[in-house]
Amino acid sequence: MLNFVAKRLVGLLFTLVLVGVLVFLFVHLLPGDPARLAAGPDADAATVALVRHDLGLDQPLPRQFAHFVSHALTGDFGTSTRTKRPVSQEIGDRFMPTLLLTLASLAWAVVFGMVIGVISAVWRNRWPDRLGMTLAVSGISFPAFALGMLLMQLFSVKLGWFPVIGDGSWRSYVLPSITLGAAVAAVLARFTRSAFVDVFHEDYVRTARAKGLSEWRVVAKHCLRNALVPVVTMMGLQFGFLLGGSIVVETVFNWPGLGRLLVDAVAMRDYPILQAEVLLFSVEFLFINLVVDVLYAVINPTIRFK
Template identity: 75%
Template sequence: MFSYVIKRLLGLIPTLLLVAVLVFLFVHLLPGDPARLAAGPEADEKTVALVRADLGLDKPLPEQFVNFFINAAHGDFGRSIRSKRPVSEEIAARFWPTLCLTIVAMIWAVLFGLIIGISSAVWRNKWPDRLGMTLAVSGISFPAFSLGILLMQVFSVELGWLPTVGDETWRHYILPSLTLGAAVAAVMARFTRSSFIEILQEDFVRTARAKGLTETVVVIKHCLRNALIPVVTMMGLQFGFLLGGSILVEVVFNWPGMGRLLVDAVEMRDYPIIQAEILLFSLEFIFINLVVDVLYAVINPSIRFK
């Protein structure tokens, strides 16, 4: 197991290098002049040239990439064009709100997804299954930004039960986390149902029932661990999507997270922020996949990495 983890960690290097090249080229080939945006709309050409030199944009593209990669290897992603603050400080200030929102949304998604999926599998083709799958299809079909606006209109504007925007108290997390986790809960419910239906048809389940065990014991003790193996894979990937895909939800609820920071950076062509955030999202996905692979052996001891 230890050697497998080391190999996966070493495999991060070429993957991140490839991502860095693609992100750098994509950002620098976008139309527009970051130096012009940083200097202001009324700046003359001399001022724009000075700003361009200060940002290092006057150098050849290969030299810019080499400098970017060397600095990134030391944790230095430069300074934000918009705020003039170090990029690492900008991201650090926004990372915690996004991480907290993602964790809360994932808790909602796992809770509702597993309950609906297991119930639908146990009572297959009965009313719990039909109700659960109807909710799952609705959750997948309904866009996140529309759901967020609907929840905000009902629970904040009409009823006044919950705050609209911000992240000051735990009550601010309810609507954004439900909005963010709805689609994940729907996908998890359908995935869990499919996995459980397959496990319920195995011989060891029939043997457990023949021994006189209750259905609750059969489902929890014998089915759950085996059915969770593919579900854990999906959970890990969905957590990565939540962490990197909360942009629309953060915009709707004015959440001070990384998604909102990325939107502002794209509007201002703040390429140091854009590059750093996309690299961070890529690293998160790779790390989450590694954690999921390691969890396989914890859930099912029969799995061994050689």
């Protein structure tokens, strides 16, 4: 296991280098002049040139990339061209709201998704299965921005149960977490159902049933652990998608998180913020994939890494 983790960490370093290059090139290929946006629409050419020099955008791309890498290795991602604050401070202020919203979304999505998936598998091809899979397809098909606006209109504007925008209380997490986690719950429900249906056909499950064990004991004791391997994979990937995919939800609910910060950075062509955030999301995905691979052996000891 230690050798496996060490090899994966070495592979992550090479992946991060490639991601860093692609992120840098992608950001600099965006249309628009960040110097002009930072200087303001009324600034003359001389002022724009001074701002461009101050931001280092008048240097060749290889030199800009070398400057970005050398400072990123020390944790210095530069200064935001929009707020003039350090990028690390901007991301640090926005990270916790996004992380808490992601955890809240994942918590209810895992519970409801797995419960619906297990019920659908146990009563497959009957009305609980059809109802559960209908809900799952609806959750996947309904756009997040439309669901967010619908929930806001119904529960915030008309009923007044929850605040329209985040106010720091637990009530402000309800609607954004439901909006963000709906698709995840639907995906987990379908994966859980498929995994349990496959496990139900194994010999040890038939043996447990032949011993006279109740169906729910068979599910909880003999099926759950073996069926969790593909489900945990999907849970890890969905956690990464929630962290990086909260842009639409945070914009709809005016949530002060990384997604909203990324939208503002794109609008203002804030290169330092864009580079740091995309790189951060990439690191999160790589780390989550590593954790999921290690969890395989914890859930199912018969798995061995070579």
